[in-house]
Structures are given as structure tokens and as C-alpha cells.
Amino acid sequence: MQQSAVPELAHAHARPIHWLATATALAGVMALSSALQPDAARAAQPGPKAQPAPAVVTAPDPTEVDLPLDCGPVGIVVKQKRSGDLDGDGRPETVAVVHCDASMGTPPDGVYVLTRSTDAADPRVVATLVNPKDRKTVTDFAVRDAVVTATLHGYSSADVPNCCPDVTDPVKWQWKNGAFTRSTPAGAQSV
Numbered sequence: 001m002q003q004s005a006v007p008e009l010a011h012a013h014a015r016p017i018h019w020l021a022t023a024t025a026l027a028g029v030m031a032l033s034s035a036l037q038p039d040a041a042r043a044a045q046p047g048p049k050a051q052p053a054p055a056v057v058t059a060p061d062p063t064e065v066d067l068p069l070d071c072g073p074v075g076i077v078v079k080q081k082r083s084g085d086l087d088g089d090g091r092p093e094t095v096a097v098v099h100c101d102a103s104m105g106t107p108p109d110g111v112y113v114l115t116r117s118t119d120a121a122d123p124r125v126v127a128t129l130v131n132p133k134d135r136k137t138v139t140d141f142a143v144r145d146a147v148v149t150a151t152l153h154g155y156s157s158a159d160v161p162n163c164c165p166d167v168t169d170p171v172k173w174q175w176k177n178g179a180f181t182r183s184t185p186a187g188a189q190s191v
Contacts, residue, residue, distance in 0.1 A: 059083035060114035060123030062096035068125060069110050069132060071100035079109060082143035086113065087175045095129070095148050097138045105162050108132040111141075111150070113180065127180050129173050137165065148173040149185060 062078045069076055080097040087093065094114045099107040111130035116123045129148065130136050140151040149172045153165035160166050173180045 057091045057116055059092035060094045060116045062094060062098065062112075062114060065112075065114050065123050065125060067096075067098060067110070067112060068128065069098060069100065074101045074103075077101045079138070080141050082141065082148075084143045084146060086143070086146050086148070086180075088146065091116065093126070094123075095141075095143055097130075097141055097150075099132065099137075106137055106165075108135045109138040111138060111148075113148075129180060129182070135162075140170075146175065148180075 062081055067076060076098055077100070078096055078098050081094055083092045083094045085092050086095075096112050096114060097109050098112065099109045101107075109130060110128065110132040112125050113127040113129065114123050115126045130138065130150075130152065134154065136152045136154045138150045138152060140149070142149050149170070152169045152171055154167045154169070155162075156166050170185050171182055172185045173182050175181075
């Protein structure tokens with residue numbers, strides 16, 4: 001018979017006193033760990049606070065803007081308006097077709113681009129696409145995919161009566177390199 005190199009240990013058989021000693025030691029470790037907490041300055045801080053949602057900037061209303069249109073004693077009529085993000089800054093601009101409220105004839109239209117800054121200040125005119133002094137009227141007006149399109153009706157000479165425009169130009173404007181550039185839409189023909 002071979003003898004073990006390790007002598008029999010006295011505590012090889014668990015007795016109730018051993019369990020009591022183990023439970024007392026474990027209770028002591030838990031009590032000590034709860035008493036030794038890190039101070040508030042070193043405790044884990046909560047994650048970053050949720051940032052408030054950015055303020056929603058609404059599209060400017062043409063009736064809230066001082067338009068560069070001299071109508072004398074009559075008022076200004078907003079013929080059409082469309083909104084969209086024309087310059088890719090995430091804020092909508094409004095394009096307004098306006099003219100003087102004339103009692104007779106066909107008053108020329110002006111086409112203006114309006115914007116509002118992020119601080120929701122008063123809206124302002126940032127571009128004139130059609131000046132009323134050019135004697136044009138606007139039809140087929142749209143704003144889609146950051147492009148403004150319209151058909152301009154005008155006159156070949158000062159001798160043509162205001163009732164009967166004889167020149168038709170399909171046009172589009174798009175924001176490029178910090179300005180609105182005018183061009184003729186693909187497939188469009190001037191009359």
C-alpha cells in the first residue's frame with residue numbers, strides 16, 4: 001500500500017463550526033465593502049445628457065416680409081408660393097410670385113426667395129429671380145428637388161400691349177456656388 005505524500009487535513013470533513021466561520025467571514029467582507037464606497041466625485045457619472053432637439057425652422061411666410069416691390073397706394077398680392085430647402089442647409093426657403101394689386105390689366109410679377117435664420121428672426125429676401133421691372137408674368141411655377149421652375153411670359157418690344165405677351169421662356173433656377181443660376185430646363189423650347 002502506498003502512502004499519500006499529503007497528510008490528512010483536519011478540516012477535510014465539513015463540520016457545522018466550519019460553515020459558521022465561512023458565513024461570518026463572508027458577512028464581514030460584504031459589510032466592509034458597503035462601508036468603503038467611492039466618494040461622489042469619483043463615482044461613475046451618468047452618461048451624457050440628451051441634447052435638446054434642434055429648433056424647427058419654419059418656411060418664411062411672404063406676408064411677413066417687406067418685399068422690394070413698389071405698389072404705391074395699392075397692396076401686394078401673393079400669387080403663388082412654394083417652399084423647399086434650396087441651398088442644402090436643412091432649412092426651408094420660400095419662393096414667392098407676387099405682383100401689385102392692379103384693378104385692370106396684367107401687372108408684372110416679381111419672384112423672390114425668402115429665408116429665415118436659425119434664430120427664427122424675421123424672414124428676409126435673399127434673392128430676386130424675376131424683377132417686376134422686366135415686365136414678365138409667371139405661370140407653371142414649381143419648386144422640386146431644390147430647383148425652381150417657371151414659364152415667363154414677356155414682350156418682344158415696348159410696342160406690344162400688356163394684354164398680349166408674345167415671348168414665352170421656360171426657365172429654372174438652382175443654387176450653385178453661393179448664388180441662384182438661371183438656365184433653360186432640358187427639353188424646353190422658347191416661343
